[in-house]
Amino acid sequence: MRNFTKPRIVYSACLNSEPVRYDGGIIKDSFALKLKEYCEIITVCPEVSIGLGVPREKIIVYVEENRLGIYQPKTGLDLTDKILDFSENFLNTLPEIDGFLLKSKSPSCGLSNTMIYKDREGKIFHSKGKGIFAQKVLEKFPYIPAEDEGRLRNPEIRERFLTRIFALSELRNLKNKDNTKVKDLIEFHQNNKYLLMVYSQKHLKELGNLLANQSKYPFEELIEKYALLFKEALSTNLKRGNHVNAIFHIYGYFSRKLKAGEKNHFLHLLDLYRRAKINLSPLVEILRSWAYRFDDQYLLNQTYLNPYPNELSYIE
Ligand code: SF4
Incomplete structure (x- = not known):
């Protein structure tokens, strides 16, 4: 969690x-x-x-x-x-x-x-x-x-705002903690892989390259460079097609374990989302349930599937 x-x-x-x-x-x-x-x-x-x-x-x-x-x-x-x-x-x-x-x-x-x-x-x-x-x-x-x-x-604007403030807050805390190591930053990057994929493939690649070349920089400089690029990535305009790609990608982790009816239902919802007929949240909820059901820790750690506290996803 x-x-x-x-x-x-x-x-x-x-x-x-x-x-x-x-x-x-x-x-x-x-x-x-x-x-x-x-x-x-x-x-x-x-x-x-x-x-x-x-x-x-x-x-x-x-x-x-x-x-x-x-x-x-x-x-x-x-x-x-x-x-x-x-x-x-x-x-x-x-x-x-x-x-x-x-x-x-x-x-x-x-x-x-x-x-x-x-x-x-x-x-x-x-x-x-x-x-x-x-x-x-x-x-x-x-x-x-x-x-x-x-x-x-507006639910889409709210969702995006919440996703970004919680991601930036986690990175800020990582940056300001006394004992943060390169491995913590790499873990942060891995956990944000799908989120970055949705916001900007270009930044995902650049951030990956930065971490691959981590030995070139003192850690303080590395994490500052990372934070700047990360913030920039999350400010890019979101495209529906990027969500569709990321969701289909994550669906690939489960597809062989699912019944035909489950697959058809999910793909039908994905198509409705692609055509702007429904919001994103039902798809993310289904993927998150499957991650729990199949105990997939890698996906459960993805911020894309768990971007902010659940209690903020509804208004009383
Ligand atoms: S915080 Fe002050 S300046 Fe801003 S909207 Fe409210 S009353 Fe106006």
Whole structure:
């Protein structure tokens, strides 16, 4: 069984935590709340951190010469420099982290669907996009998963986010443990073989080559290089066909031991998944059950079949 380490997550303070919204409210989100139990949380409220009170007058995002700014129409205050300075300082002084979970639509934290205006009064709509703090997060941490609670209601986005934060957390812990040896890194790599195969065959090969040439590097350098490539691998766009290949590959471990009806049923589900008619999870669940049934330790150790704690796969 995989022992999960706690991902370290930066989390918008108004999500289930502190009443820091402009109206003094707090956002209740059941999945974000559940996730808190499994993570080490660093809360942040960029607006309160730059000295805005609670409650406060609304602020809006505007765009001028392709740059985002933040303005408070009621007070006439332009807060752009303050929030950019805060974001820079805050993000530069963070410890190593595994993900960001931010509040959707916010002028500061929104990673998607934030209203952006052409004017400072917020009267002429320009587009929907990112808040100003969120934009800095994405610039500074291109390989760290960042999502908002709104996007995480989509099962595929949620699954991917969870998979990545738990994988990065395990690697971070391995990197920071005192007695980690090359053999531990090799074991980590073996356990992530199918996960990497799904995300990026190119990175799987590069990481394998790096480990094959491990004697060329001091261990600290080796694991840093490995971690960078691993994070990059897990940021690539997922393709349905890659899942189909990996699943078919794993199915090959069991196919000769299965009854004809089981095989037909599984291949039918795989075809439905390939045609985007069903989600991935039933296929992974079946493969995991077979790994238990046939006591296949190699597959039971694969993070692809056990990417995050089971309790996070459903929302109450
Ligand atoms: S969305 Fe961000 S800035 Fe707005 S209240 Fe929440 S934590 Fe603070």
